[in-house]
Amino acid sequence: MAQDSSGLTGIEAVQFSTTDLAQASRFLDDWGLVDAGSDETCLRRVTRDGAEVEVRHCDDPALAPGVEEGGSLRAVTWGLSDGDQLAALAARLGDDAETGSDGLLSIKDPTGFTHRFRVRQRGEAVADLQLVNGPGRANRVDARSTIYTAPAPIGIGHVVLFIEDLEATLDFFTRRLGFVVSDSYPGHAAFLRCRTPGPHHDAFVLRRPGKPGVNHVAFTVGNIHEVFGSGLSMSAKGWQTDIGPGRHPISSAYFWYFRSPMGGSWEFYADDDYCTADWVPCEFERKPELFAEWAIAGGIDGNTRRQARSA
Numbered sequence: 001m002a003q004d005s006s007g008l009t010g011i012e013a014v015q016f017s018t019t020d021l022a023q024a025s026r027f028l029d030d031w032g033l034v035d036a037g038s039d040e041t042c043l044r045r046v047t048r049d050g051a052e053v054e055v056r057h058c059d060d061p062a063l064a065p066g067v068e069e070g071g072s073l074r075a076v077t078w079g080l081s082d083g084d085q086l087a088a089l090a091a092r093l094g095d096d097a098e099t100g101s102d103g104l105l106s107i108k109d110p111t112g113f114t115h116r117f118r119v120r121q122r123g124e125a126v127a128d129l130q131l132v133n134g135p136g137r138a139n140r141v142d143a144r145s146t147i148y149t150a151p152a153p154i155g156i157g158h159v160v161l162f163i164e165d166l167e168a169t170l171d172f173f174t175r176r177l178g179f180v181v182s183d184s185y186p187g188h189a190a191f192l193r194c195r196t197p198g199p200h201h202d203a204f205v206l207r208r209p210g211k212p213g214v215n216h217v218a219f220t221v222g223n224i225h226e227v228f229g230s231g232l233s234m235s236a237k238g239w240q241t242d243i244g245p246g247r248h249p250i251s252s253a254y255f256w257y258f259r260s261p262m263g264g265s266w267e268f269y270a271d272d273d274y275c276t277a278d279w280v281p282c283e284f285e286r287k288p289e290l291f292a293e294w295a296i297a298g299g300i301d302g303n304t305r306r307q308a309r310s311a
């Protein structure tokens with residue numbers, strides 16, 4: 001796998017708090033995550049590529065400290081390509097980092113979210129090949145297009161954080177960890193990727209002084225049809241759409257967000273931009289049409305298969 005100098009390989013694991021473990025467990029199952037050794041106090045699930053989700057009750061002392069009450073993101077574990085890269089990062093972080101009780105190198109960002117690091121353990125999972133037909137381009141021949149009926153997320157693609165101080169946060173992610181800015185809203189927010197070449201963003205940080213927290217965590221699926229099918233399945237099981245389906249002009253991804261019992265939203269997404277060293281970052285002004293080229297506010301009812309209508 002091609003790596004740049006950061007050695008980072010993406011998200012290995014996320015740790016969440018919740019006020020309702022039973023509801024969280026049902027959400028994780030419906031989200032298509034596979035159990036990986038849960039017990040009464042800790043839910044452990046994995047994606048298809050082995051990325052890990054850990055959820056505990058918000059009062060559980062085993063959690064990393066929170067930046068907000070109740071359900072929220074507590075920690076993100078990032079992968080490094082090998083032990084040398086991990087040692088180089090530890091040297092770069094110096095005394096600001098520590099080794100946690102789990103043995104992982106650990107540091108808090110300027111807002112207070114915990115970031116941990118380990119040599120990559122996640123496997124590889126590859127999206128279904130999506131063949132698209134068009135006039136003069138018969139790519140899918142004698143074959144019907146797949147209809148997806150349940151989520152099976154491939155991996156954890158990115159986290160989105162409400163942060164206190166943008167400049168300090170950008171310094172933390174870029175200078176100390178080695179991320180680069182893919183695109184930004186100057187003075188407000190930035191899309192950050194941890195490897196080049198690599199997907200458009202592994203983290204998006206938004207300034208919200210005095211009210212830090214998780215905005216969302218996003219799971220990769222293979223293509224737009226899998227976004228629709230995964231969302232419809234969640235909707236049919238009674239989970240509330242935050243917004244979606246829709247499409248982001250920045251990053252080009254198709255999305256569908258659901259309200260999560262772990263705080264903030266969880267997102268299915270597909271078909272995001274992929275950046276090499278030739279990617280040209282842009283600075284944008286904040287406008288609603290830059291969040292979504294189009295989007296369905298209330299989601300699609302999973303049973304009627306029609307746009308959800310408020311009562």
Ligand SMILES: [Fe+2]
Nearest residue numbers: 160216218267
């Ligand atoms: Fe997202």
